[in-house]
Amino acid sequence: MTNKKTLFSGIQPSGLLTIGNYMGAFRQWVNLQNQYNCIFSVVDLHAITAIQDPQQLKSNILDSVALLIACGLEPEQNIIFVQSTVYEHCVLAWILNCQTFMGELNRMTQFKDKSAKNKDNINLGLLAYPCLQAADILLYNTSFIPVGADQKQHIELCRDIANRFNKNYEEVFTMPQPIIPTVGAKIMSLQNPLAKMSKSDNNTNSYIGLLDNTDLIMKKFKRAVTDSEANIKFDEEHKPGISNLIKLLHLATDTPIEEIEDNFYGKGYGVLKEKTAESIIELLKPIQDKYHQIREDQTYLSKIIDTGKDKAQAIAHDTITRVYKTIGLSLTG
Numbered sequence: 560m561t562n563k564k565t566l567f568s569g570i571q572p573s574g575l576l577t578i579g580n581y582m583g584a585f586r587q588w589v590n591l592q593n594q595y596n597c598i599f600s601v602v603d604l605h606a607i608t609a610i611q612d613p614q615q616l617k618s619n620i621l622d623s624v625a626l627l628i629a630c631g632l633e634p635e636q637n638i639i640f641v642q643s644t645v646y647e648h649c650v651l652a653w654i655l656n657c658q659t660f661m662g663e664l665n666r667m668t669q670f671k672d673k674s675a676k677n678k679d680n681i682n683l684g685l686l687a688y689p690c691l692q693a694a695d696i697l698l699y700n701t702s703f704i705p706v707g708a709d710q711k712q713h714i715e716l717c718r719d720i721a722n723r724f725n726k727n728y729e730e731v732f733t734m735p736q737p738i739i740p741t742v743g744a745k746i747m748s749l750q751n752p753l754a755k756m757s758k759s760d761n762n763t764n765s766y767i768g769l770l771d772n773t774d775l776i777m778k779k780f781k782r783a784v785t786d787s788e789a790n791i792k793f794d795e796e797h798k799p800g801i802s803n804l805i806k807l808l809h810l811a812t813d814t815p816i817e818e819i820e821d822n823f824y825g826k827g828y829g830v831l832k833e834k835t836a837e838s839i840i841e842l843l844k845p846i847q848d849k850y851h852q853i854r855e856d857q858t859y860l861s862k863i864i865d866t867g868k869d870k871a872q873a874i875a876h877d878t879i880t881r882v883y884k885t886i887g888l889s890l891t892g
């Protein structure tokens with residue numbers, strides 16, 4: 560390890576990764592990987608807060624690792640690992656549960672949203688989700704956490720928990736801070752532009768998967784919900800659907816938003832939808848090509864997962880040893 564600061568982030572293998580995940584998270588991860596000691600995790604223990612089919616979960620985990628590399632993360636330079644392979648996450652999560660108030664967890668918007676969507680499975684894991692997330696972050700002496708805007712509240716709670724522990728015992732945890740992109744922090748659903756694009760949405764037309772093919776991407780954009788005007792203008796409050804398309808076109812092509820508005824002045828929504836679809840198809844093409852190469856090479860993928868586990872565990876174990884000692888628990892063996 561160098562004396563660079565540590566950056567940590569995670570992604571749930573709860574379905575096919577989307578352009579929301581890419582714009583809000585991975586793009587930053589790729590851009591920041593040379594600046595920090597980076598640790599990226601496929602957080603499968605978080606994903607099981609919703610029911611997952613075991614075979615599907617297994618393949619989603621491998622797909623996610625392969626996609627992270629295909630998006631440009633260098634496995635030699637960074638630690639890329641699967642959360643469940645490092646048991647220390649569960650141990651620290653329990654300890655942090657004991658530092659977290661029920662009122663804090665009940666206030667989390669993600670908990671409220673997910674409980675409302677899955678009324679028959681409001682489990683304890685879903686409530687304690689932010690404690691496991693705090694454990695992910697605090698195990699690695701993390702300074703920075705690049706995430707989409709939806710995760711801001713969880714990171715704030717992680718800081719509160721770390722602070723409380725440090726006060727109740729002694730200064731063990733580094734205080735982390737989020738890095739949230741200025742544009743792209745919240746890509747909206749194509750079917751409901753008032754809700755964030757989410758890979759676990761039951762309506763597959765609401766998101767663009769990173770592995771969707773050309774026809775499907777074109778179809779999904781053509782079906783995207785807009786408004787009844789015919790005016791291509793960036794106005795997230797009054798024109799959320801059109802603004803979401805403009806934002807995606809801006810992010811995919813680096814064209815400034817005002818220039819997009821000028822270029823499309825007087826044109827119909829159909830043209831904007833088509834251009835946005837084309838730009839996303841072009842952006843995803845090299846990622847998809849690289850993904851298929853990597854995904855077929857099981858030996859290569861297993862090696863990355865094993866190496867990632869060993870490197871992550873060495874750091875996590877060191878932290879758990881310190882935490883145990885601090886709170887008066889004993890480690891044997």
Ligand code: ATP
Pocket residue numbers: 569570571572573574577579580581582583584705706707708709710743744745746747755756757758759760
């Ligand atoms: P799920 O639908 O299963 O809750 P998700 O699609 O919200 O999952 P996560 O795996 O929970 O994705 O999040 C991984 C990263 O992607 C996080 O940093 C999150 O903030 C970011 N992210 C997720 N959705 C979006 C979005 N629509 N726009 C921008 N960033 C997003």
Ligand code: LTN
Pocket residue numbers: 567568569570571602605691692695696704706710713
């Ligand atoms: N809850 C996060 C995923 C996640 C995460 C983390 C992100 C789990 N552990 C640690 C950053 C740091 C989400 O994006 N829904």
